Amino acid sequence: MNEDVNESPxxxxxxxxxxRTLAETPFYILTEDNAGVVFSLRGxxxxxxxxxxxxxxxxxxxxSLQYDDFYFRCGGMQxxxxxGAWLLxxxxxxxxxxxxxxxxxxxxxxxxxxxxxxxxxxxxxxVPMEPAPLILRATEKTATTIQDLGLGISQxxxxxxxxxRTLVASAAKPSKLRWIAIVRHIGDxxxxxxxxxxxxxxxxxxxxxxxxxxxxxxxGAQIFxxxxxxxxxxxxxxxxxxxxLVAGRSGSAFAAEIGVMSLNEExxxxxxxxxxxxxxxxxxxxxxxxxxxxxxxxxxxxxxxLGMLSIAHFMLDIPVSLTIDRFLGLNPLQxxxxxxxxxxxxxxxxxxxxxxxxxxxxxSAGAVGHNTTSAVVESVFTVIVVxxxxxxxxxxxxx
Amino acid sequence: xxxxxxxxxNLVNQFGDQRxxxxxxxxxxxxxxxxxxGGSGTGKSVLLRTMxxxxxxxxxxxxxxxxxxxxxxxxxxxxxxFRWGVLFQGGALFxxxxxxxxxMAPMLEHTGISHEFAKDLAQLKLKMVGLTHSAFNRxxxxxxxxMVKRAALARALANEPQLVFLDEPTAGLDPxxxxxxxxxxxxxxxxxxxxxxxxxxxxxxxxxxxDRLAVLLDKKVLVDRKEVVVEHPHPWIREYFGGPRGRxxxxxx
Numbered sequence: 001m002n003e004d005v006n007e008s009p010x011x012x013x014x015x016x017x018x019x020r021t022l023a024e025t026p027f028y029i030l031t032e033d034n035a036g037v038v039f040s041l042r043g044x045x046x047x048x049x050x051x052x053x054x055x056x057x058x059x060x061x062x063x064s065l066q067y068d069d070f071y072f073r074c075g076g077m078q079x080x081x082x083x084g085a086w087l088l089x090x091x092x093x094x095x096x097x098x099x100x101x102x103x104x105x106x107x108x109x110x111x112x113x114x115x116x117x118x119x120x121x122x123x124x125x126x127v128p129m130e131p132a133p134l135i136l137r138a139t140e141k142t143a144t145t146i147q148d149l150g151l152g153i154s155q156x157x158x159x160x161x162x163x164x165r166t167l168v169a170s171a172a173k174p175s176k177l178r179w180i181a182i183v184r185h186i187g188d189x190x191x192x193x194x195x196x197x198x199x200x201x202x203x204x205x206x207x208x209x210x211x212x213x214x215x216x217x218x219x220g221a222q223i224f225x226x227x228x229x230x231x232x233x234x235x236x237x238x239x240x241x242x243x244x245l246v247a248g249r250s251g252s253a254f255a256a257e258i259g260v261m262s263l264n265e266e267x268x269x270x271x272x273x274x275x276x277x278x279x280x281x282x283x284x285x286x287x288x289x290x291x292x293x294x295x296x297x298x299x300x301x302x303x304x305x306l307g308m309l310s311i312a313h314f315m316l317d318i319p320v321s322l323t324i325d326r327f328l329g330l331n332p333l334q335x336x337x338x339x340x341x342x343x344x345x346x347x348x349x350x351x352x353x354x355x356x357x358x359x360x361x362x363x364s365a366g367a368v369g370h371n372t373t374s375a376v377v378e379s380v381f382t383v384i385v386v387x388x389x390x391x392x393x394x395x396x397x398x399x
Numbered sequence: 400x401x402x403x404x405x406x407x408x409n410l411v412n413q414f415g416d417q418r419x420x421x422x423x424x425x426x427x428x429x430x431x432x433x434x435x436x437g438g439s440g441t442g443k444s445v446l447l448r449t450m451x452x453x454x455x456x457x458x459x460x461x462x463x464x465x466x467x468x469x470x471x472x473x474x475x476x477x478x479x480x481f482r483w484g485v486l487f488q489g490g491a492l493f494x495x496x497x498x499x500x501x502x503m504a505p506m507l508e509h510t511g512i513s514h515e516f517a518k519d520l521a522q523l524k525l526k527m528v529g530l531t532h533s534a535f536n537r538x539x540x541x542x543x544x545x546m547v548k549r550a551a552l553a554r555a556l557a558n559e560p561q562l563v564f565l566d567e568p569t570a571g572l573d574p575x576x577x578x579x580x581x582x583x584x585x586x587x588x589x590x591x592x593x594x595x596x597x598x599x600x601x602x603x604x605x606x607x608x609x610d611r612l613a614v615l616l617d618k619k620v621l622v623d624r625k626e627v628v629v630e631h632p633h634p635w636i637r638e639y640f641g642g643p644r645g646r647x648x649x650x651x652x
Contacts (some may be wrong), residue, residue: 047559051511081559082527082591083512083520090519113590363540364494 025056029075036069036101042076045084053087061091070100074107159356166278167286181284182291189250189285190292197242197296198303204237205229205307213316222316226308226326233304234335235394240387242300243346246293247379251354254285255375258358259368267359282359286351293347294340301336338399342390346383353379402429404562404594405450410459412445419445421618423459429561432588432595434605434625437615438635443598446615447566450596451485463562483562484555488570490547492539498525498550499535505557524553528583545576549583556587563587565597569604581607602640602648614639 022037023030027049029040039060045053061070072088092102132140170177212228258281261267270277305327312318357375361367405427412420419442427433437443448454449461452468461468464482492501502521506512512520525535528549539547548568555563568584569577581604588595599605605612606625613622616635621628629640629649639645 047506047510047512050516051513054512054516082523083559086520086523087516364538366495 023060027053027056030060030064032067036071036103037064037067038071038073040073040075041088042078044079045077045087046079046081047083050083050087053084057087057091058094061095065098065100068100069103070095071103071105073105155360156352156356159359160352163278163282163286163352163355166276166283170279170283177287178280178284181280182287185285185288186292188253189246189288190296193246193249193292193296194299197245197300200245201233201238201241201300201304202307204241205233205304206311208232208237209308209311210315213311223318223322223326225316226312226318226323227330229308229311230305230327230330230332231335233308234301234332235339236387236391238300238304239297239339239342239346240383242293242297243343243350243383243387244380246289246296246346247350247354247383248376250289251350251379252372252376254351254354255357255361255372256368258282258355259361259371262359262361263363263365263368277359282351282355285355286348289347289351290344293350294343297340297343301339334399338394342387345386345390349382349386350379353382403427404429404464405596406460406462407446407450408460408462410446410449410461411457412442412449412454413457418618420456420459423618423620425613425620425622427594427596429594430588430592431610432584432597432608433611433613433622434609435596435598435613435615436600436605436639438639441615442618443615444566446620447564447596447598451483451564482558482560483564484558484560486548486551486555486563486565486568488566490539490551492547492551492554494539497536497538498530498542498553501539501550502554502557505554509558521553521557524556525550527587528553528556529579544571545573545580548572548580552583556591559591561592562594562596565595565599567599567601568597569599569601574603577601577604578607580604584608602644606648 020033021029021031027041027043027045029042031038031040039057043049064070070092072092077084096102209225209229213222213225216222216224216228258267261281267277267281270280308327309320309323312323313320354375357371357378361371403426405425407423407425410420410423410425411418423446425446435443435446445454449456450463450468452463492498493504496504499518499521502524503514503517506517506520507514522535530546530549530553534542534546534550539550542550552565552568555565565584569580572580584595584597585608587593595608597609606629609625611622612625612628613620614628614631614633614636616633621631621633621636623631628636629645631637640649
């Protein structure tokens with residue numbers, strides 16, 4: 001505010017010649033006399049004004065260190081709340097540590113009571129921890145990261161073990177499986193994803209065929225576009241794209257659903273009822289994925305091959321019968337199997353990671369979001385790693 | 400007990416066919432502690448939410464600090480939101496922030512104070528409600544039920560409110576903690592000049608700290624000094640305060 005407006009020293013006539021006004025602000029009038037410096041407090045000392053007050057008061061107090069005695073006189077304050085009292089107290093304390101004497105005068109009972117209350121409550125300041133040397137901090141950080149990593153790996157390993165065991169146990173007794181839940185999850189994971197999966201692989205096959213034919217035409221080998229697209233779709237694209245899409249759709253959904261349930265103590269409630277949450281929550285999702293993902297991949301393959309047919313027919317003017325002959329000559333069943341074999345593993349990876357991330361969620365809303373993100377990133381990454389491993393394996397086997 | 404802080408006039412709340420409040424009138428005065436009681440489904444929460452501007456009533460006027468909150472979009476109540484504090488039943492502490500940050504959050508949001516000063520003030524408030532240093536840097540999930548209530552009360556007091564709404568402040572606390580919490584509310588009312596509106600089923604707590612009781616009955620409200628309400632002949636009140644629990648709380652054998 002306009003602290004400087006009345007800054008010029010002037011003799012106030014009614015106060016006698018030994019008292020000078022130094023400054024006026026909406027919150028105090030500052031005067032000096034023989035005894036020391038006097039803050040006559042006025043206005044609203046409340047939280048609304050506290051930011052302004054803090055600046056005005058602490059600046060002024062530190063500029064007045066030539067005085068030994070500080071008087072704080074209550075001169076018609078309208079509002080004085082805890083934040084105002086604290087400001088006064090903390091400013092006083094600061095001056096006191098600098099060897100100045102503080103006097104309070106003219107406070108009405110309620111105000112004094114307030115300050116007493118504030119003084120009564122011992123707010124020992126939190127002493128900021130001295131930062132450790134950089135090298136120490138770096139080592140410590142590395143150590144905890146490695147420890148966390150180790151913990152994470154062992155936890156995941158235990159999860160895989162636990163879920164696999166329960167999965168095998170329930171597969172042995174199919175009558176005890178929760179078929180209603182499984183069917184519902186198949187709907188969520190599989191049926192509602194059919195459209196997007198089919199469209200995506202169809203388009204990818206189109207793009208692949210388009211790019212491929214522009215290169216192959218230069219060698220007069222347009223017909224090989226059929227080989228290129230069919231092999232890519234059957235061996236890689238169908239399975240991989242479907243898995244990535246399902247990881248994004250359902251992996252995240254699993255993590256969020258189960259995460260909120262454990263946050264809500266629903267998982268604990270199940271345990272106390274003697275219901276195994278792994279069996280009730282995790283297994284139906286795993287089985288649904290194991291059923292739905294291969295079927296989705298099959299649909300993706302068909303859509304991809306249709307894309308290949310369209311490119312061959314409409315762009316390369318290869319008759320459909322010729323394309324089909326060419327395709328059948330490629331031993332498509334072997335390539336289809338090579339792609340299909342991978343899908344249960346993809347399903348396991350997506351399911352395990354998604355449910356793990358949900359089951360071991362922290363206890364805050366942020367943790368659910370974080371874990372959902374991690375579930376997607378982790379499962380997409382792992383799916384690609386698994387795919388790479390299979391590629392190497394198949395090449396070695398000469399498939 | 401002179402200046403009215405909250406005035407509810409001709410309030411009607413209807414959900415589908417079900418009318419929860421019908422022409423309800425209630426005045427809450429400055430510096431009093433008013434307890435709202437009523438059976439399940441009588442609309443205690445709806446009344447509270449209406450006063451907070453979280454629920455738009457079917458018709459009627461609800462003015463808080465002289466401002467009609469009944470027909471405003473939430474978030475448009477800046478004036479009120481600076482002058483009231485709310486303790487939600489479950490605490491509603493922000494789970495991603497520590498206790499200290501929870502109390503600092505409303506201060507930093509509404510005033511331009513420095514981070515340091517906000518931290519000091521937040522610590523002061525937390526001490527005031529009886530929490531110790533060891534709790535300040537913990538997350539809400541690491542606190543006990545009583546500590547959550549205290550931390551939430553400190554957050555409700557963050558902006559130096561004149562009016563505090565407490566939704567079941569002692570629910571889920573052990574009797575000793577609940578009694579301590581009652582004393583805390585009385586202490587704060589005395590020193591911070593608060594007006595307190597509380598919804599509670601805790602008979603001890605109601606009779607210990609409230610000046611007046613508002614009983615939701617037959618879609619209306621019956622409000623009077625607690626001594627008078629307790630003796631009221633209405634069958635529900637007879638059963639409520641005359642039942643074994645009510646008699647025990649009143650010290651009647």
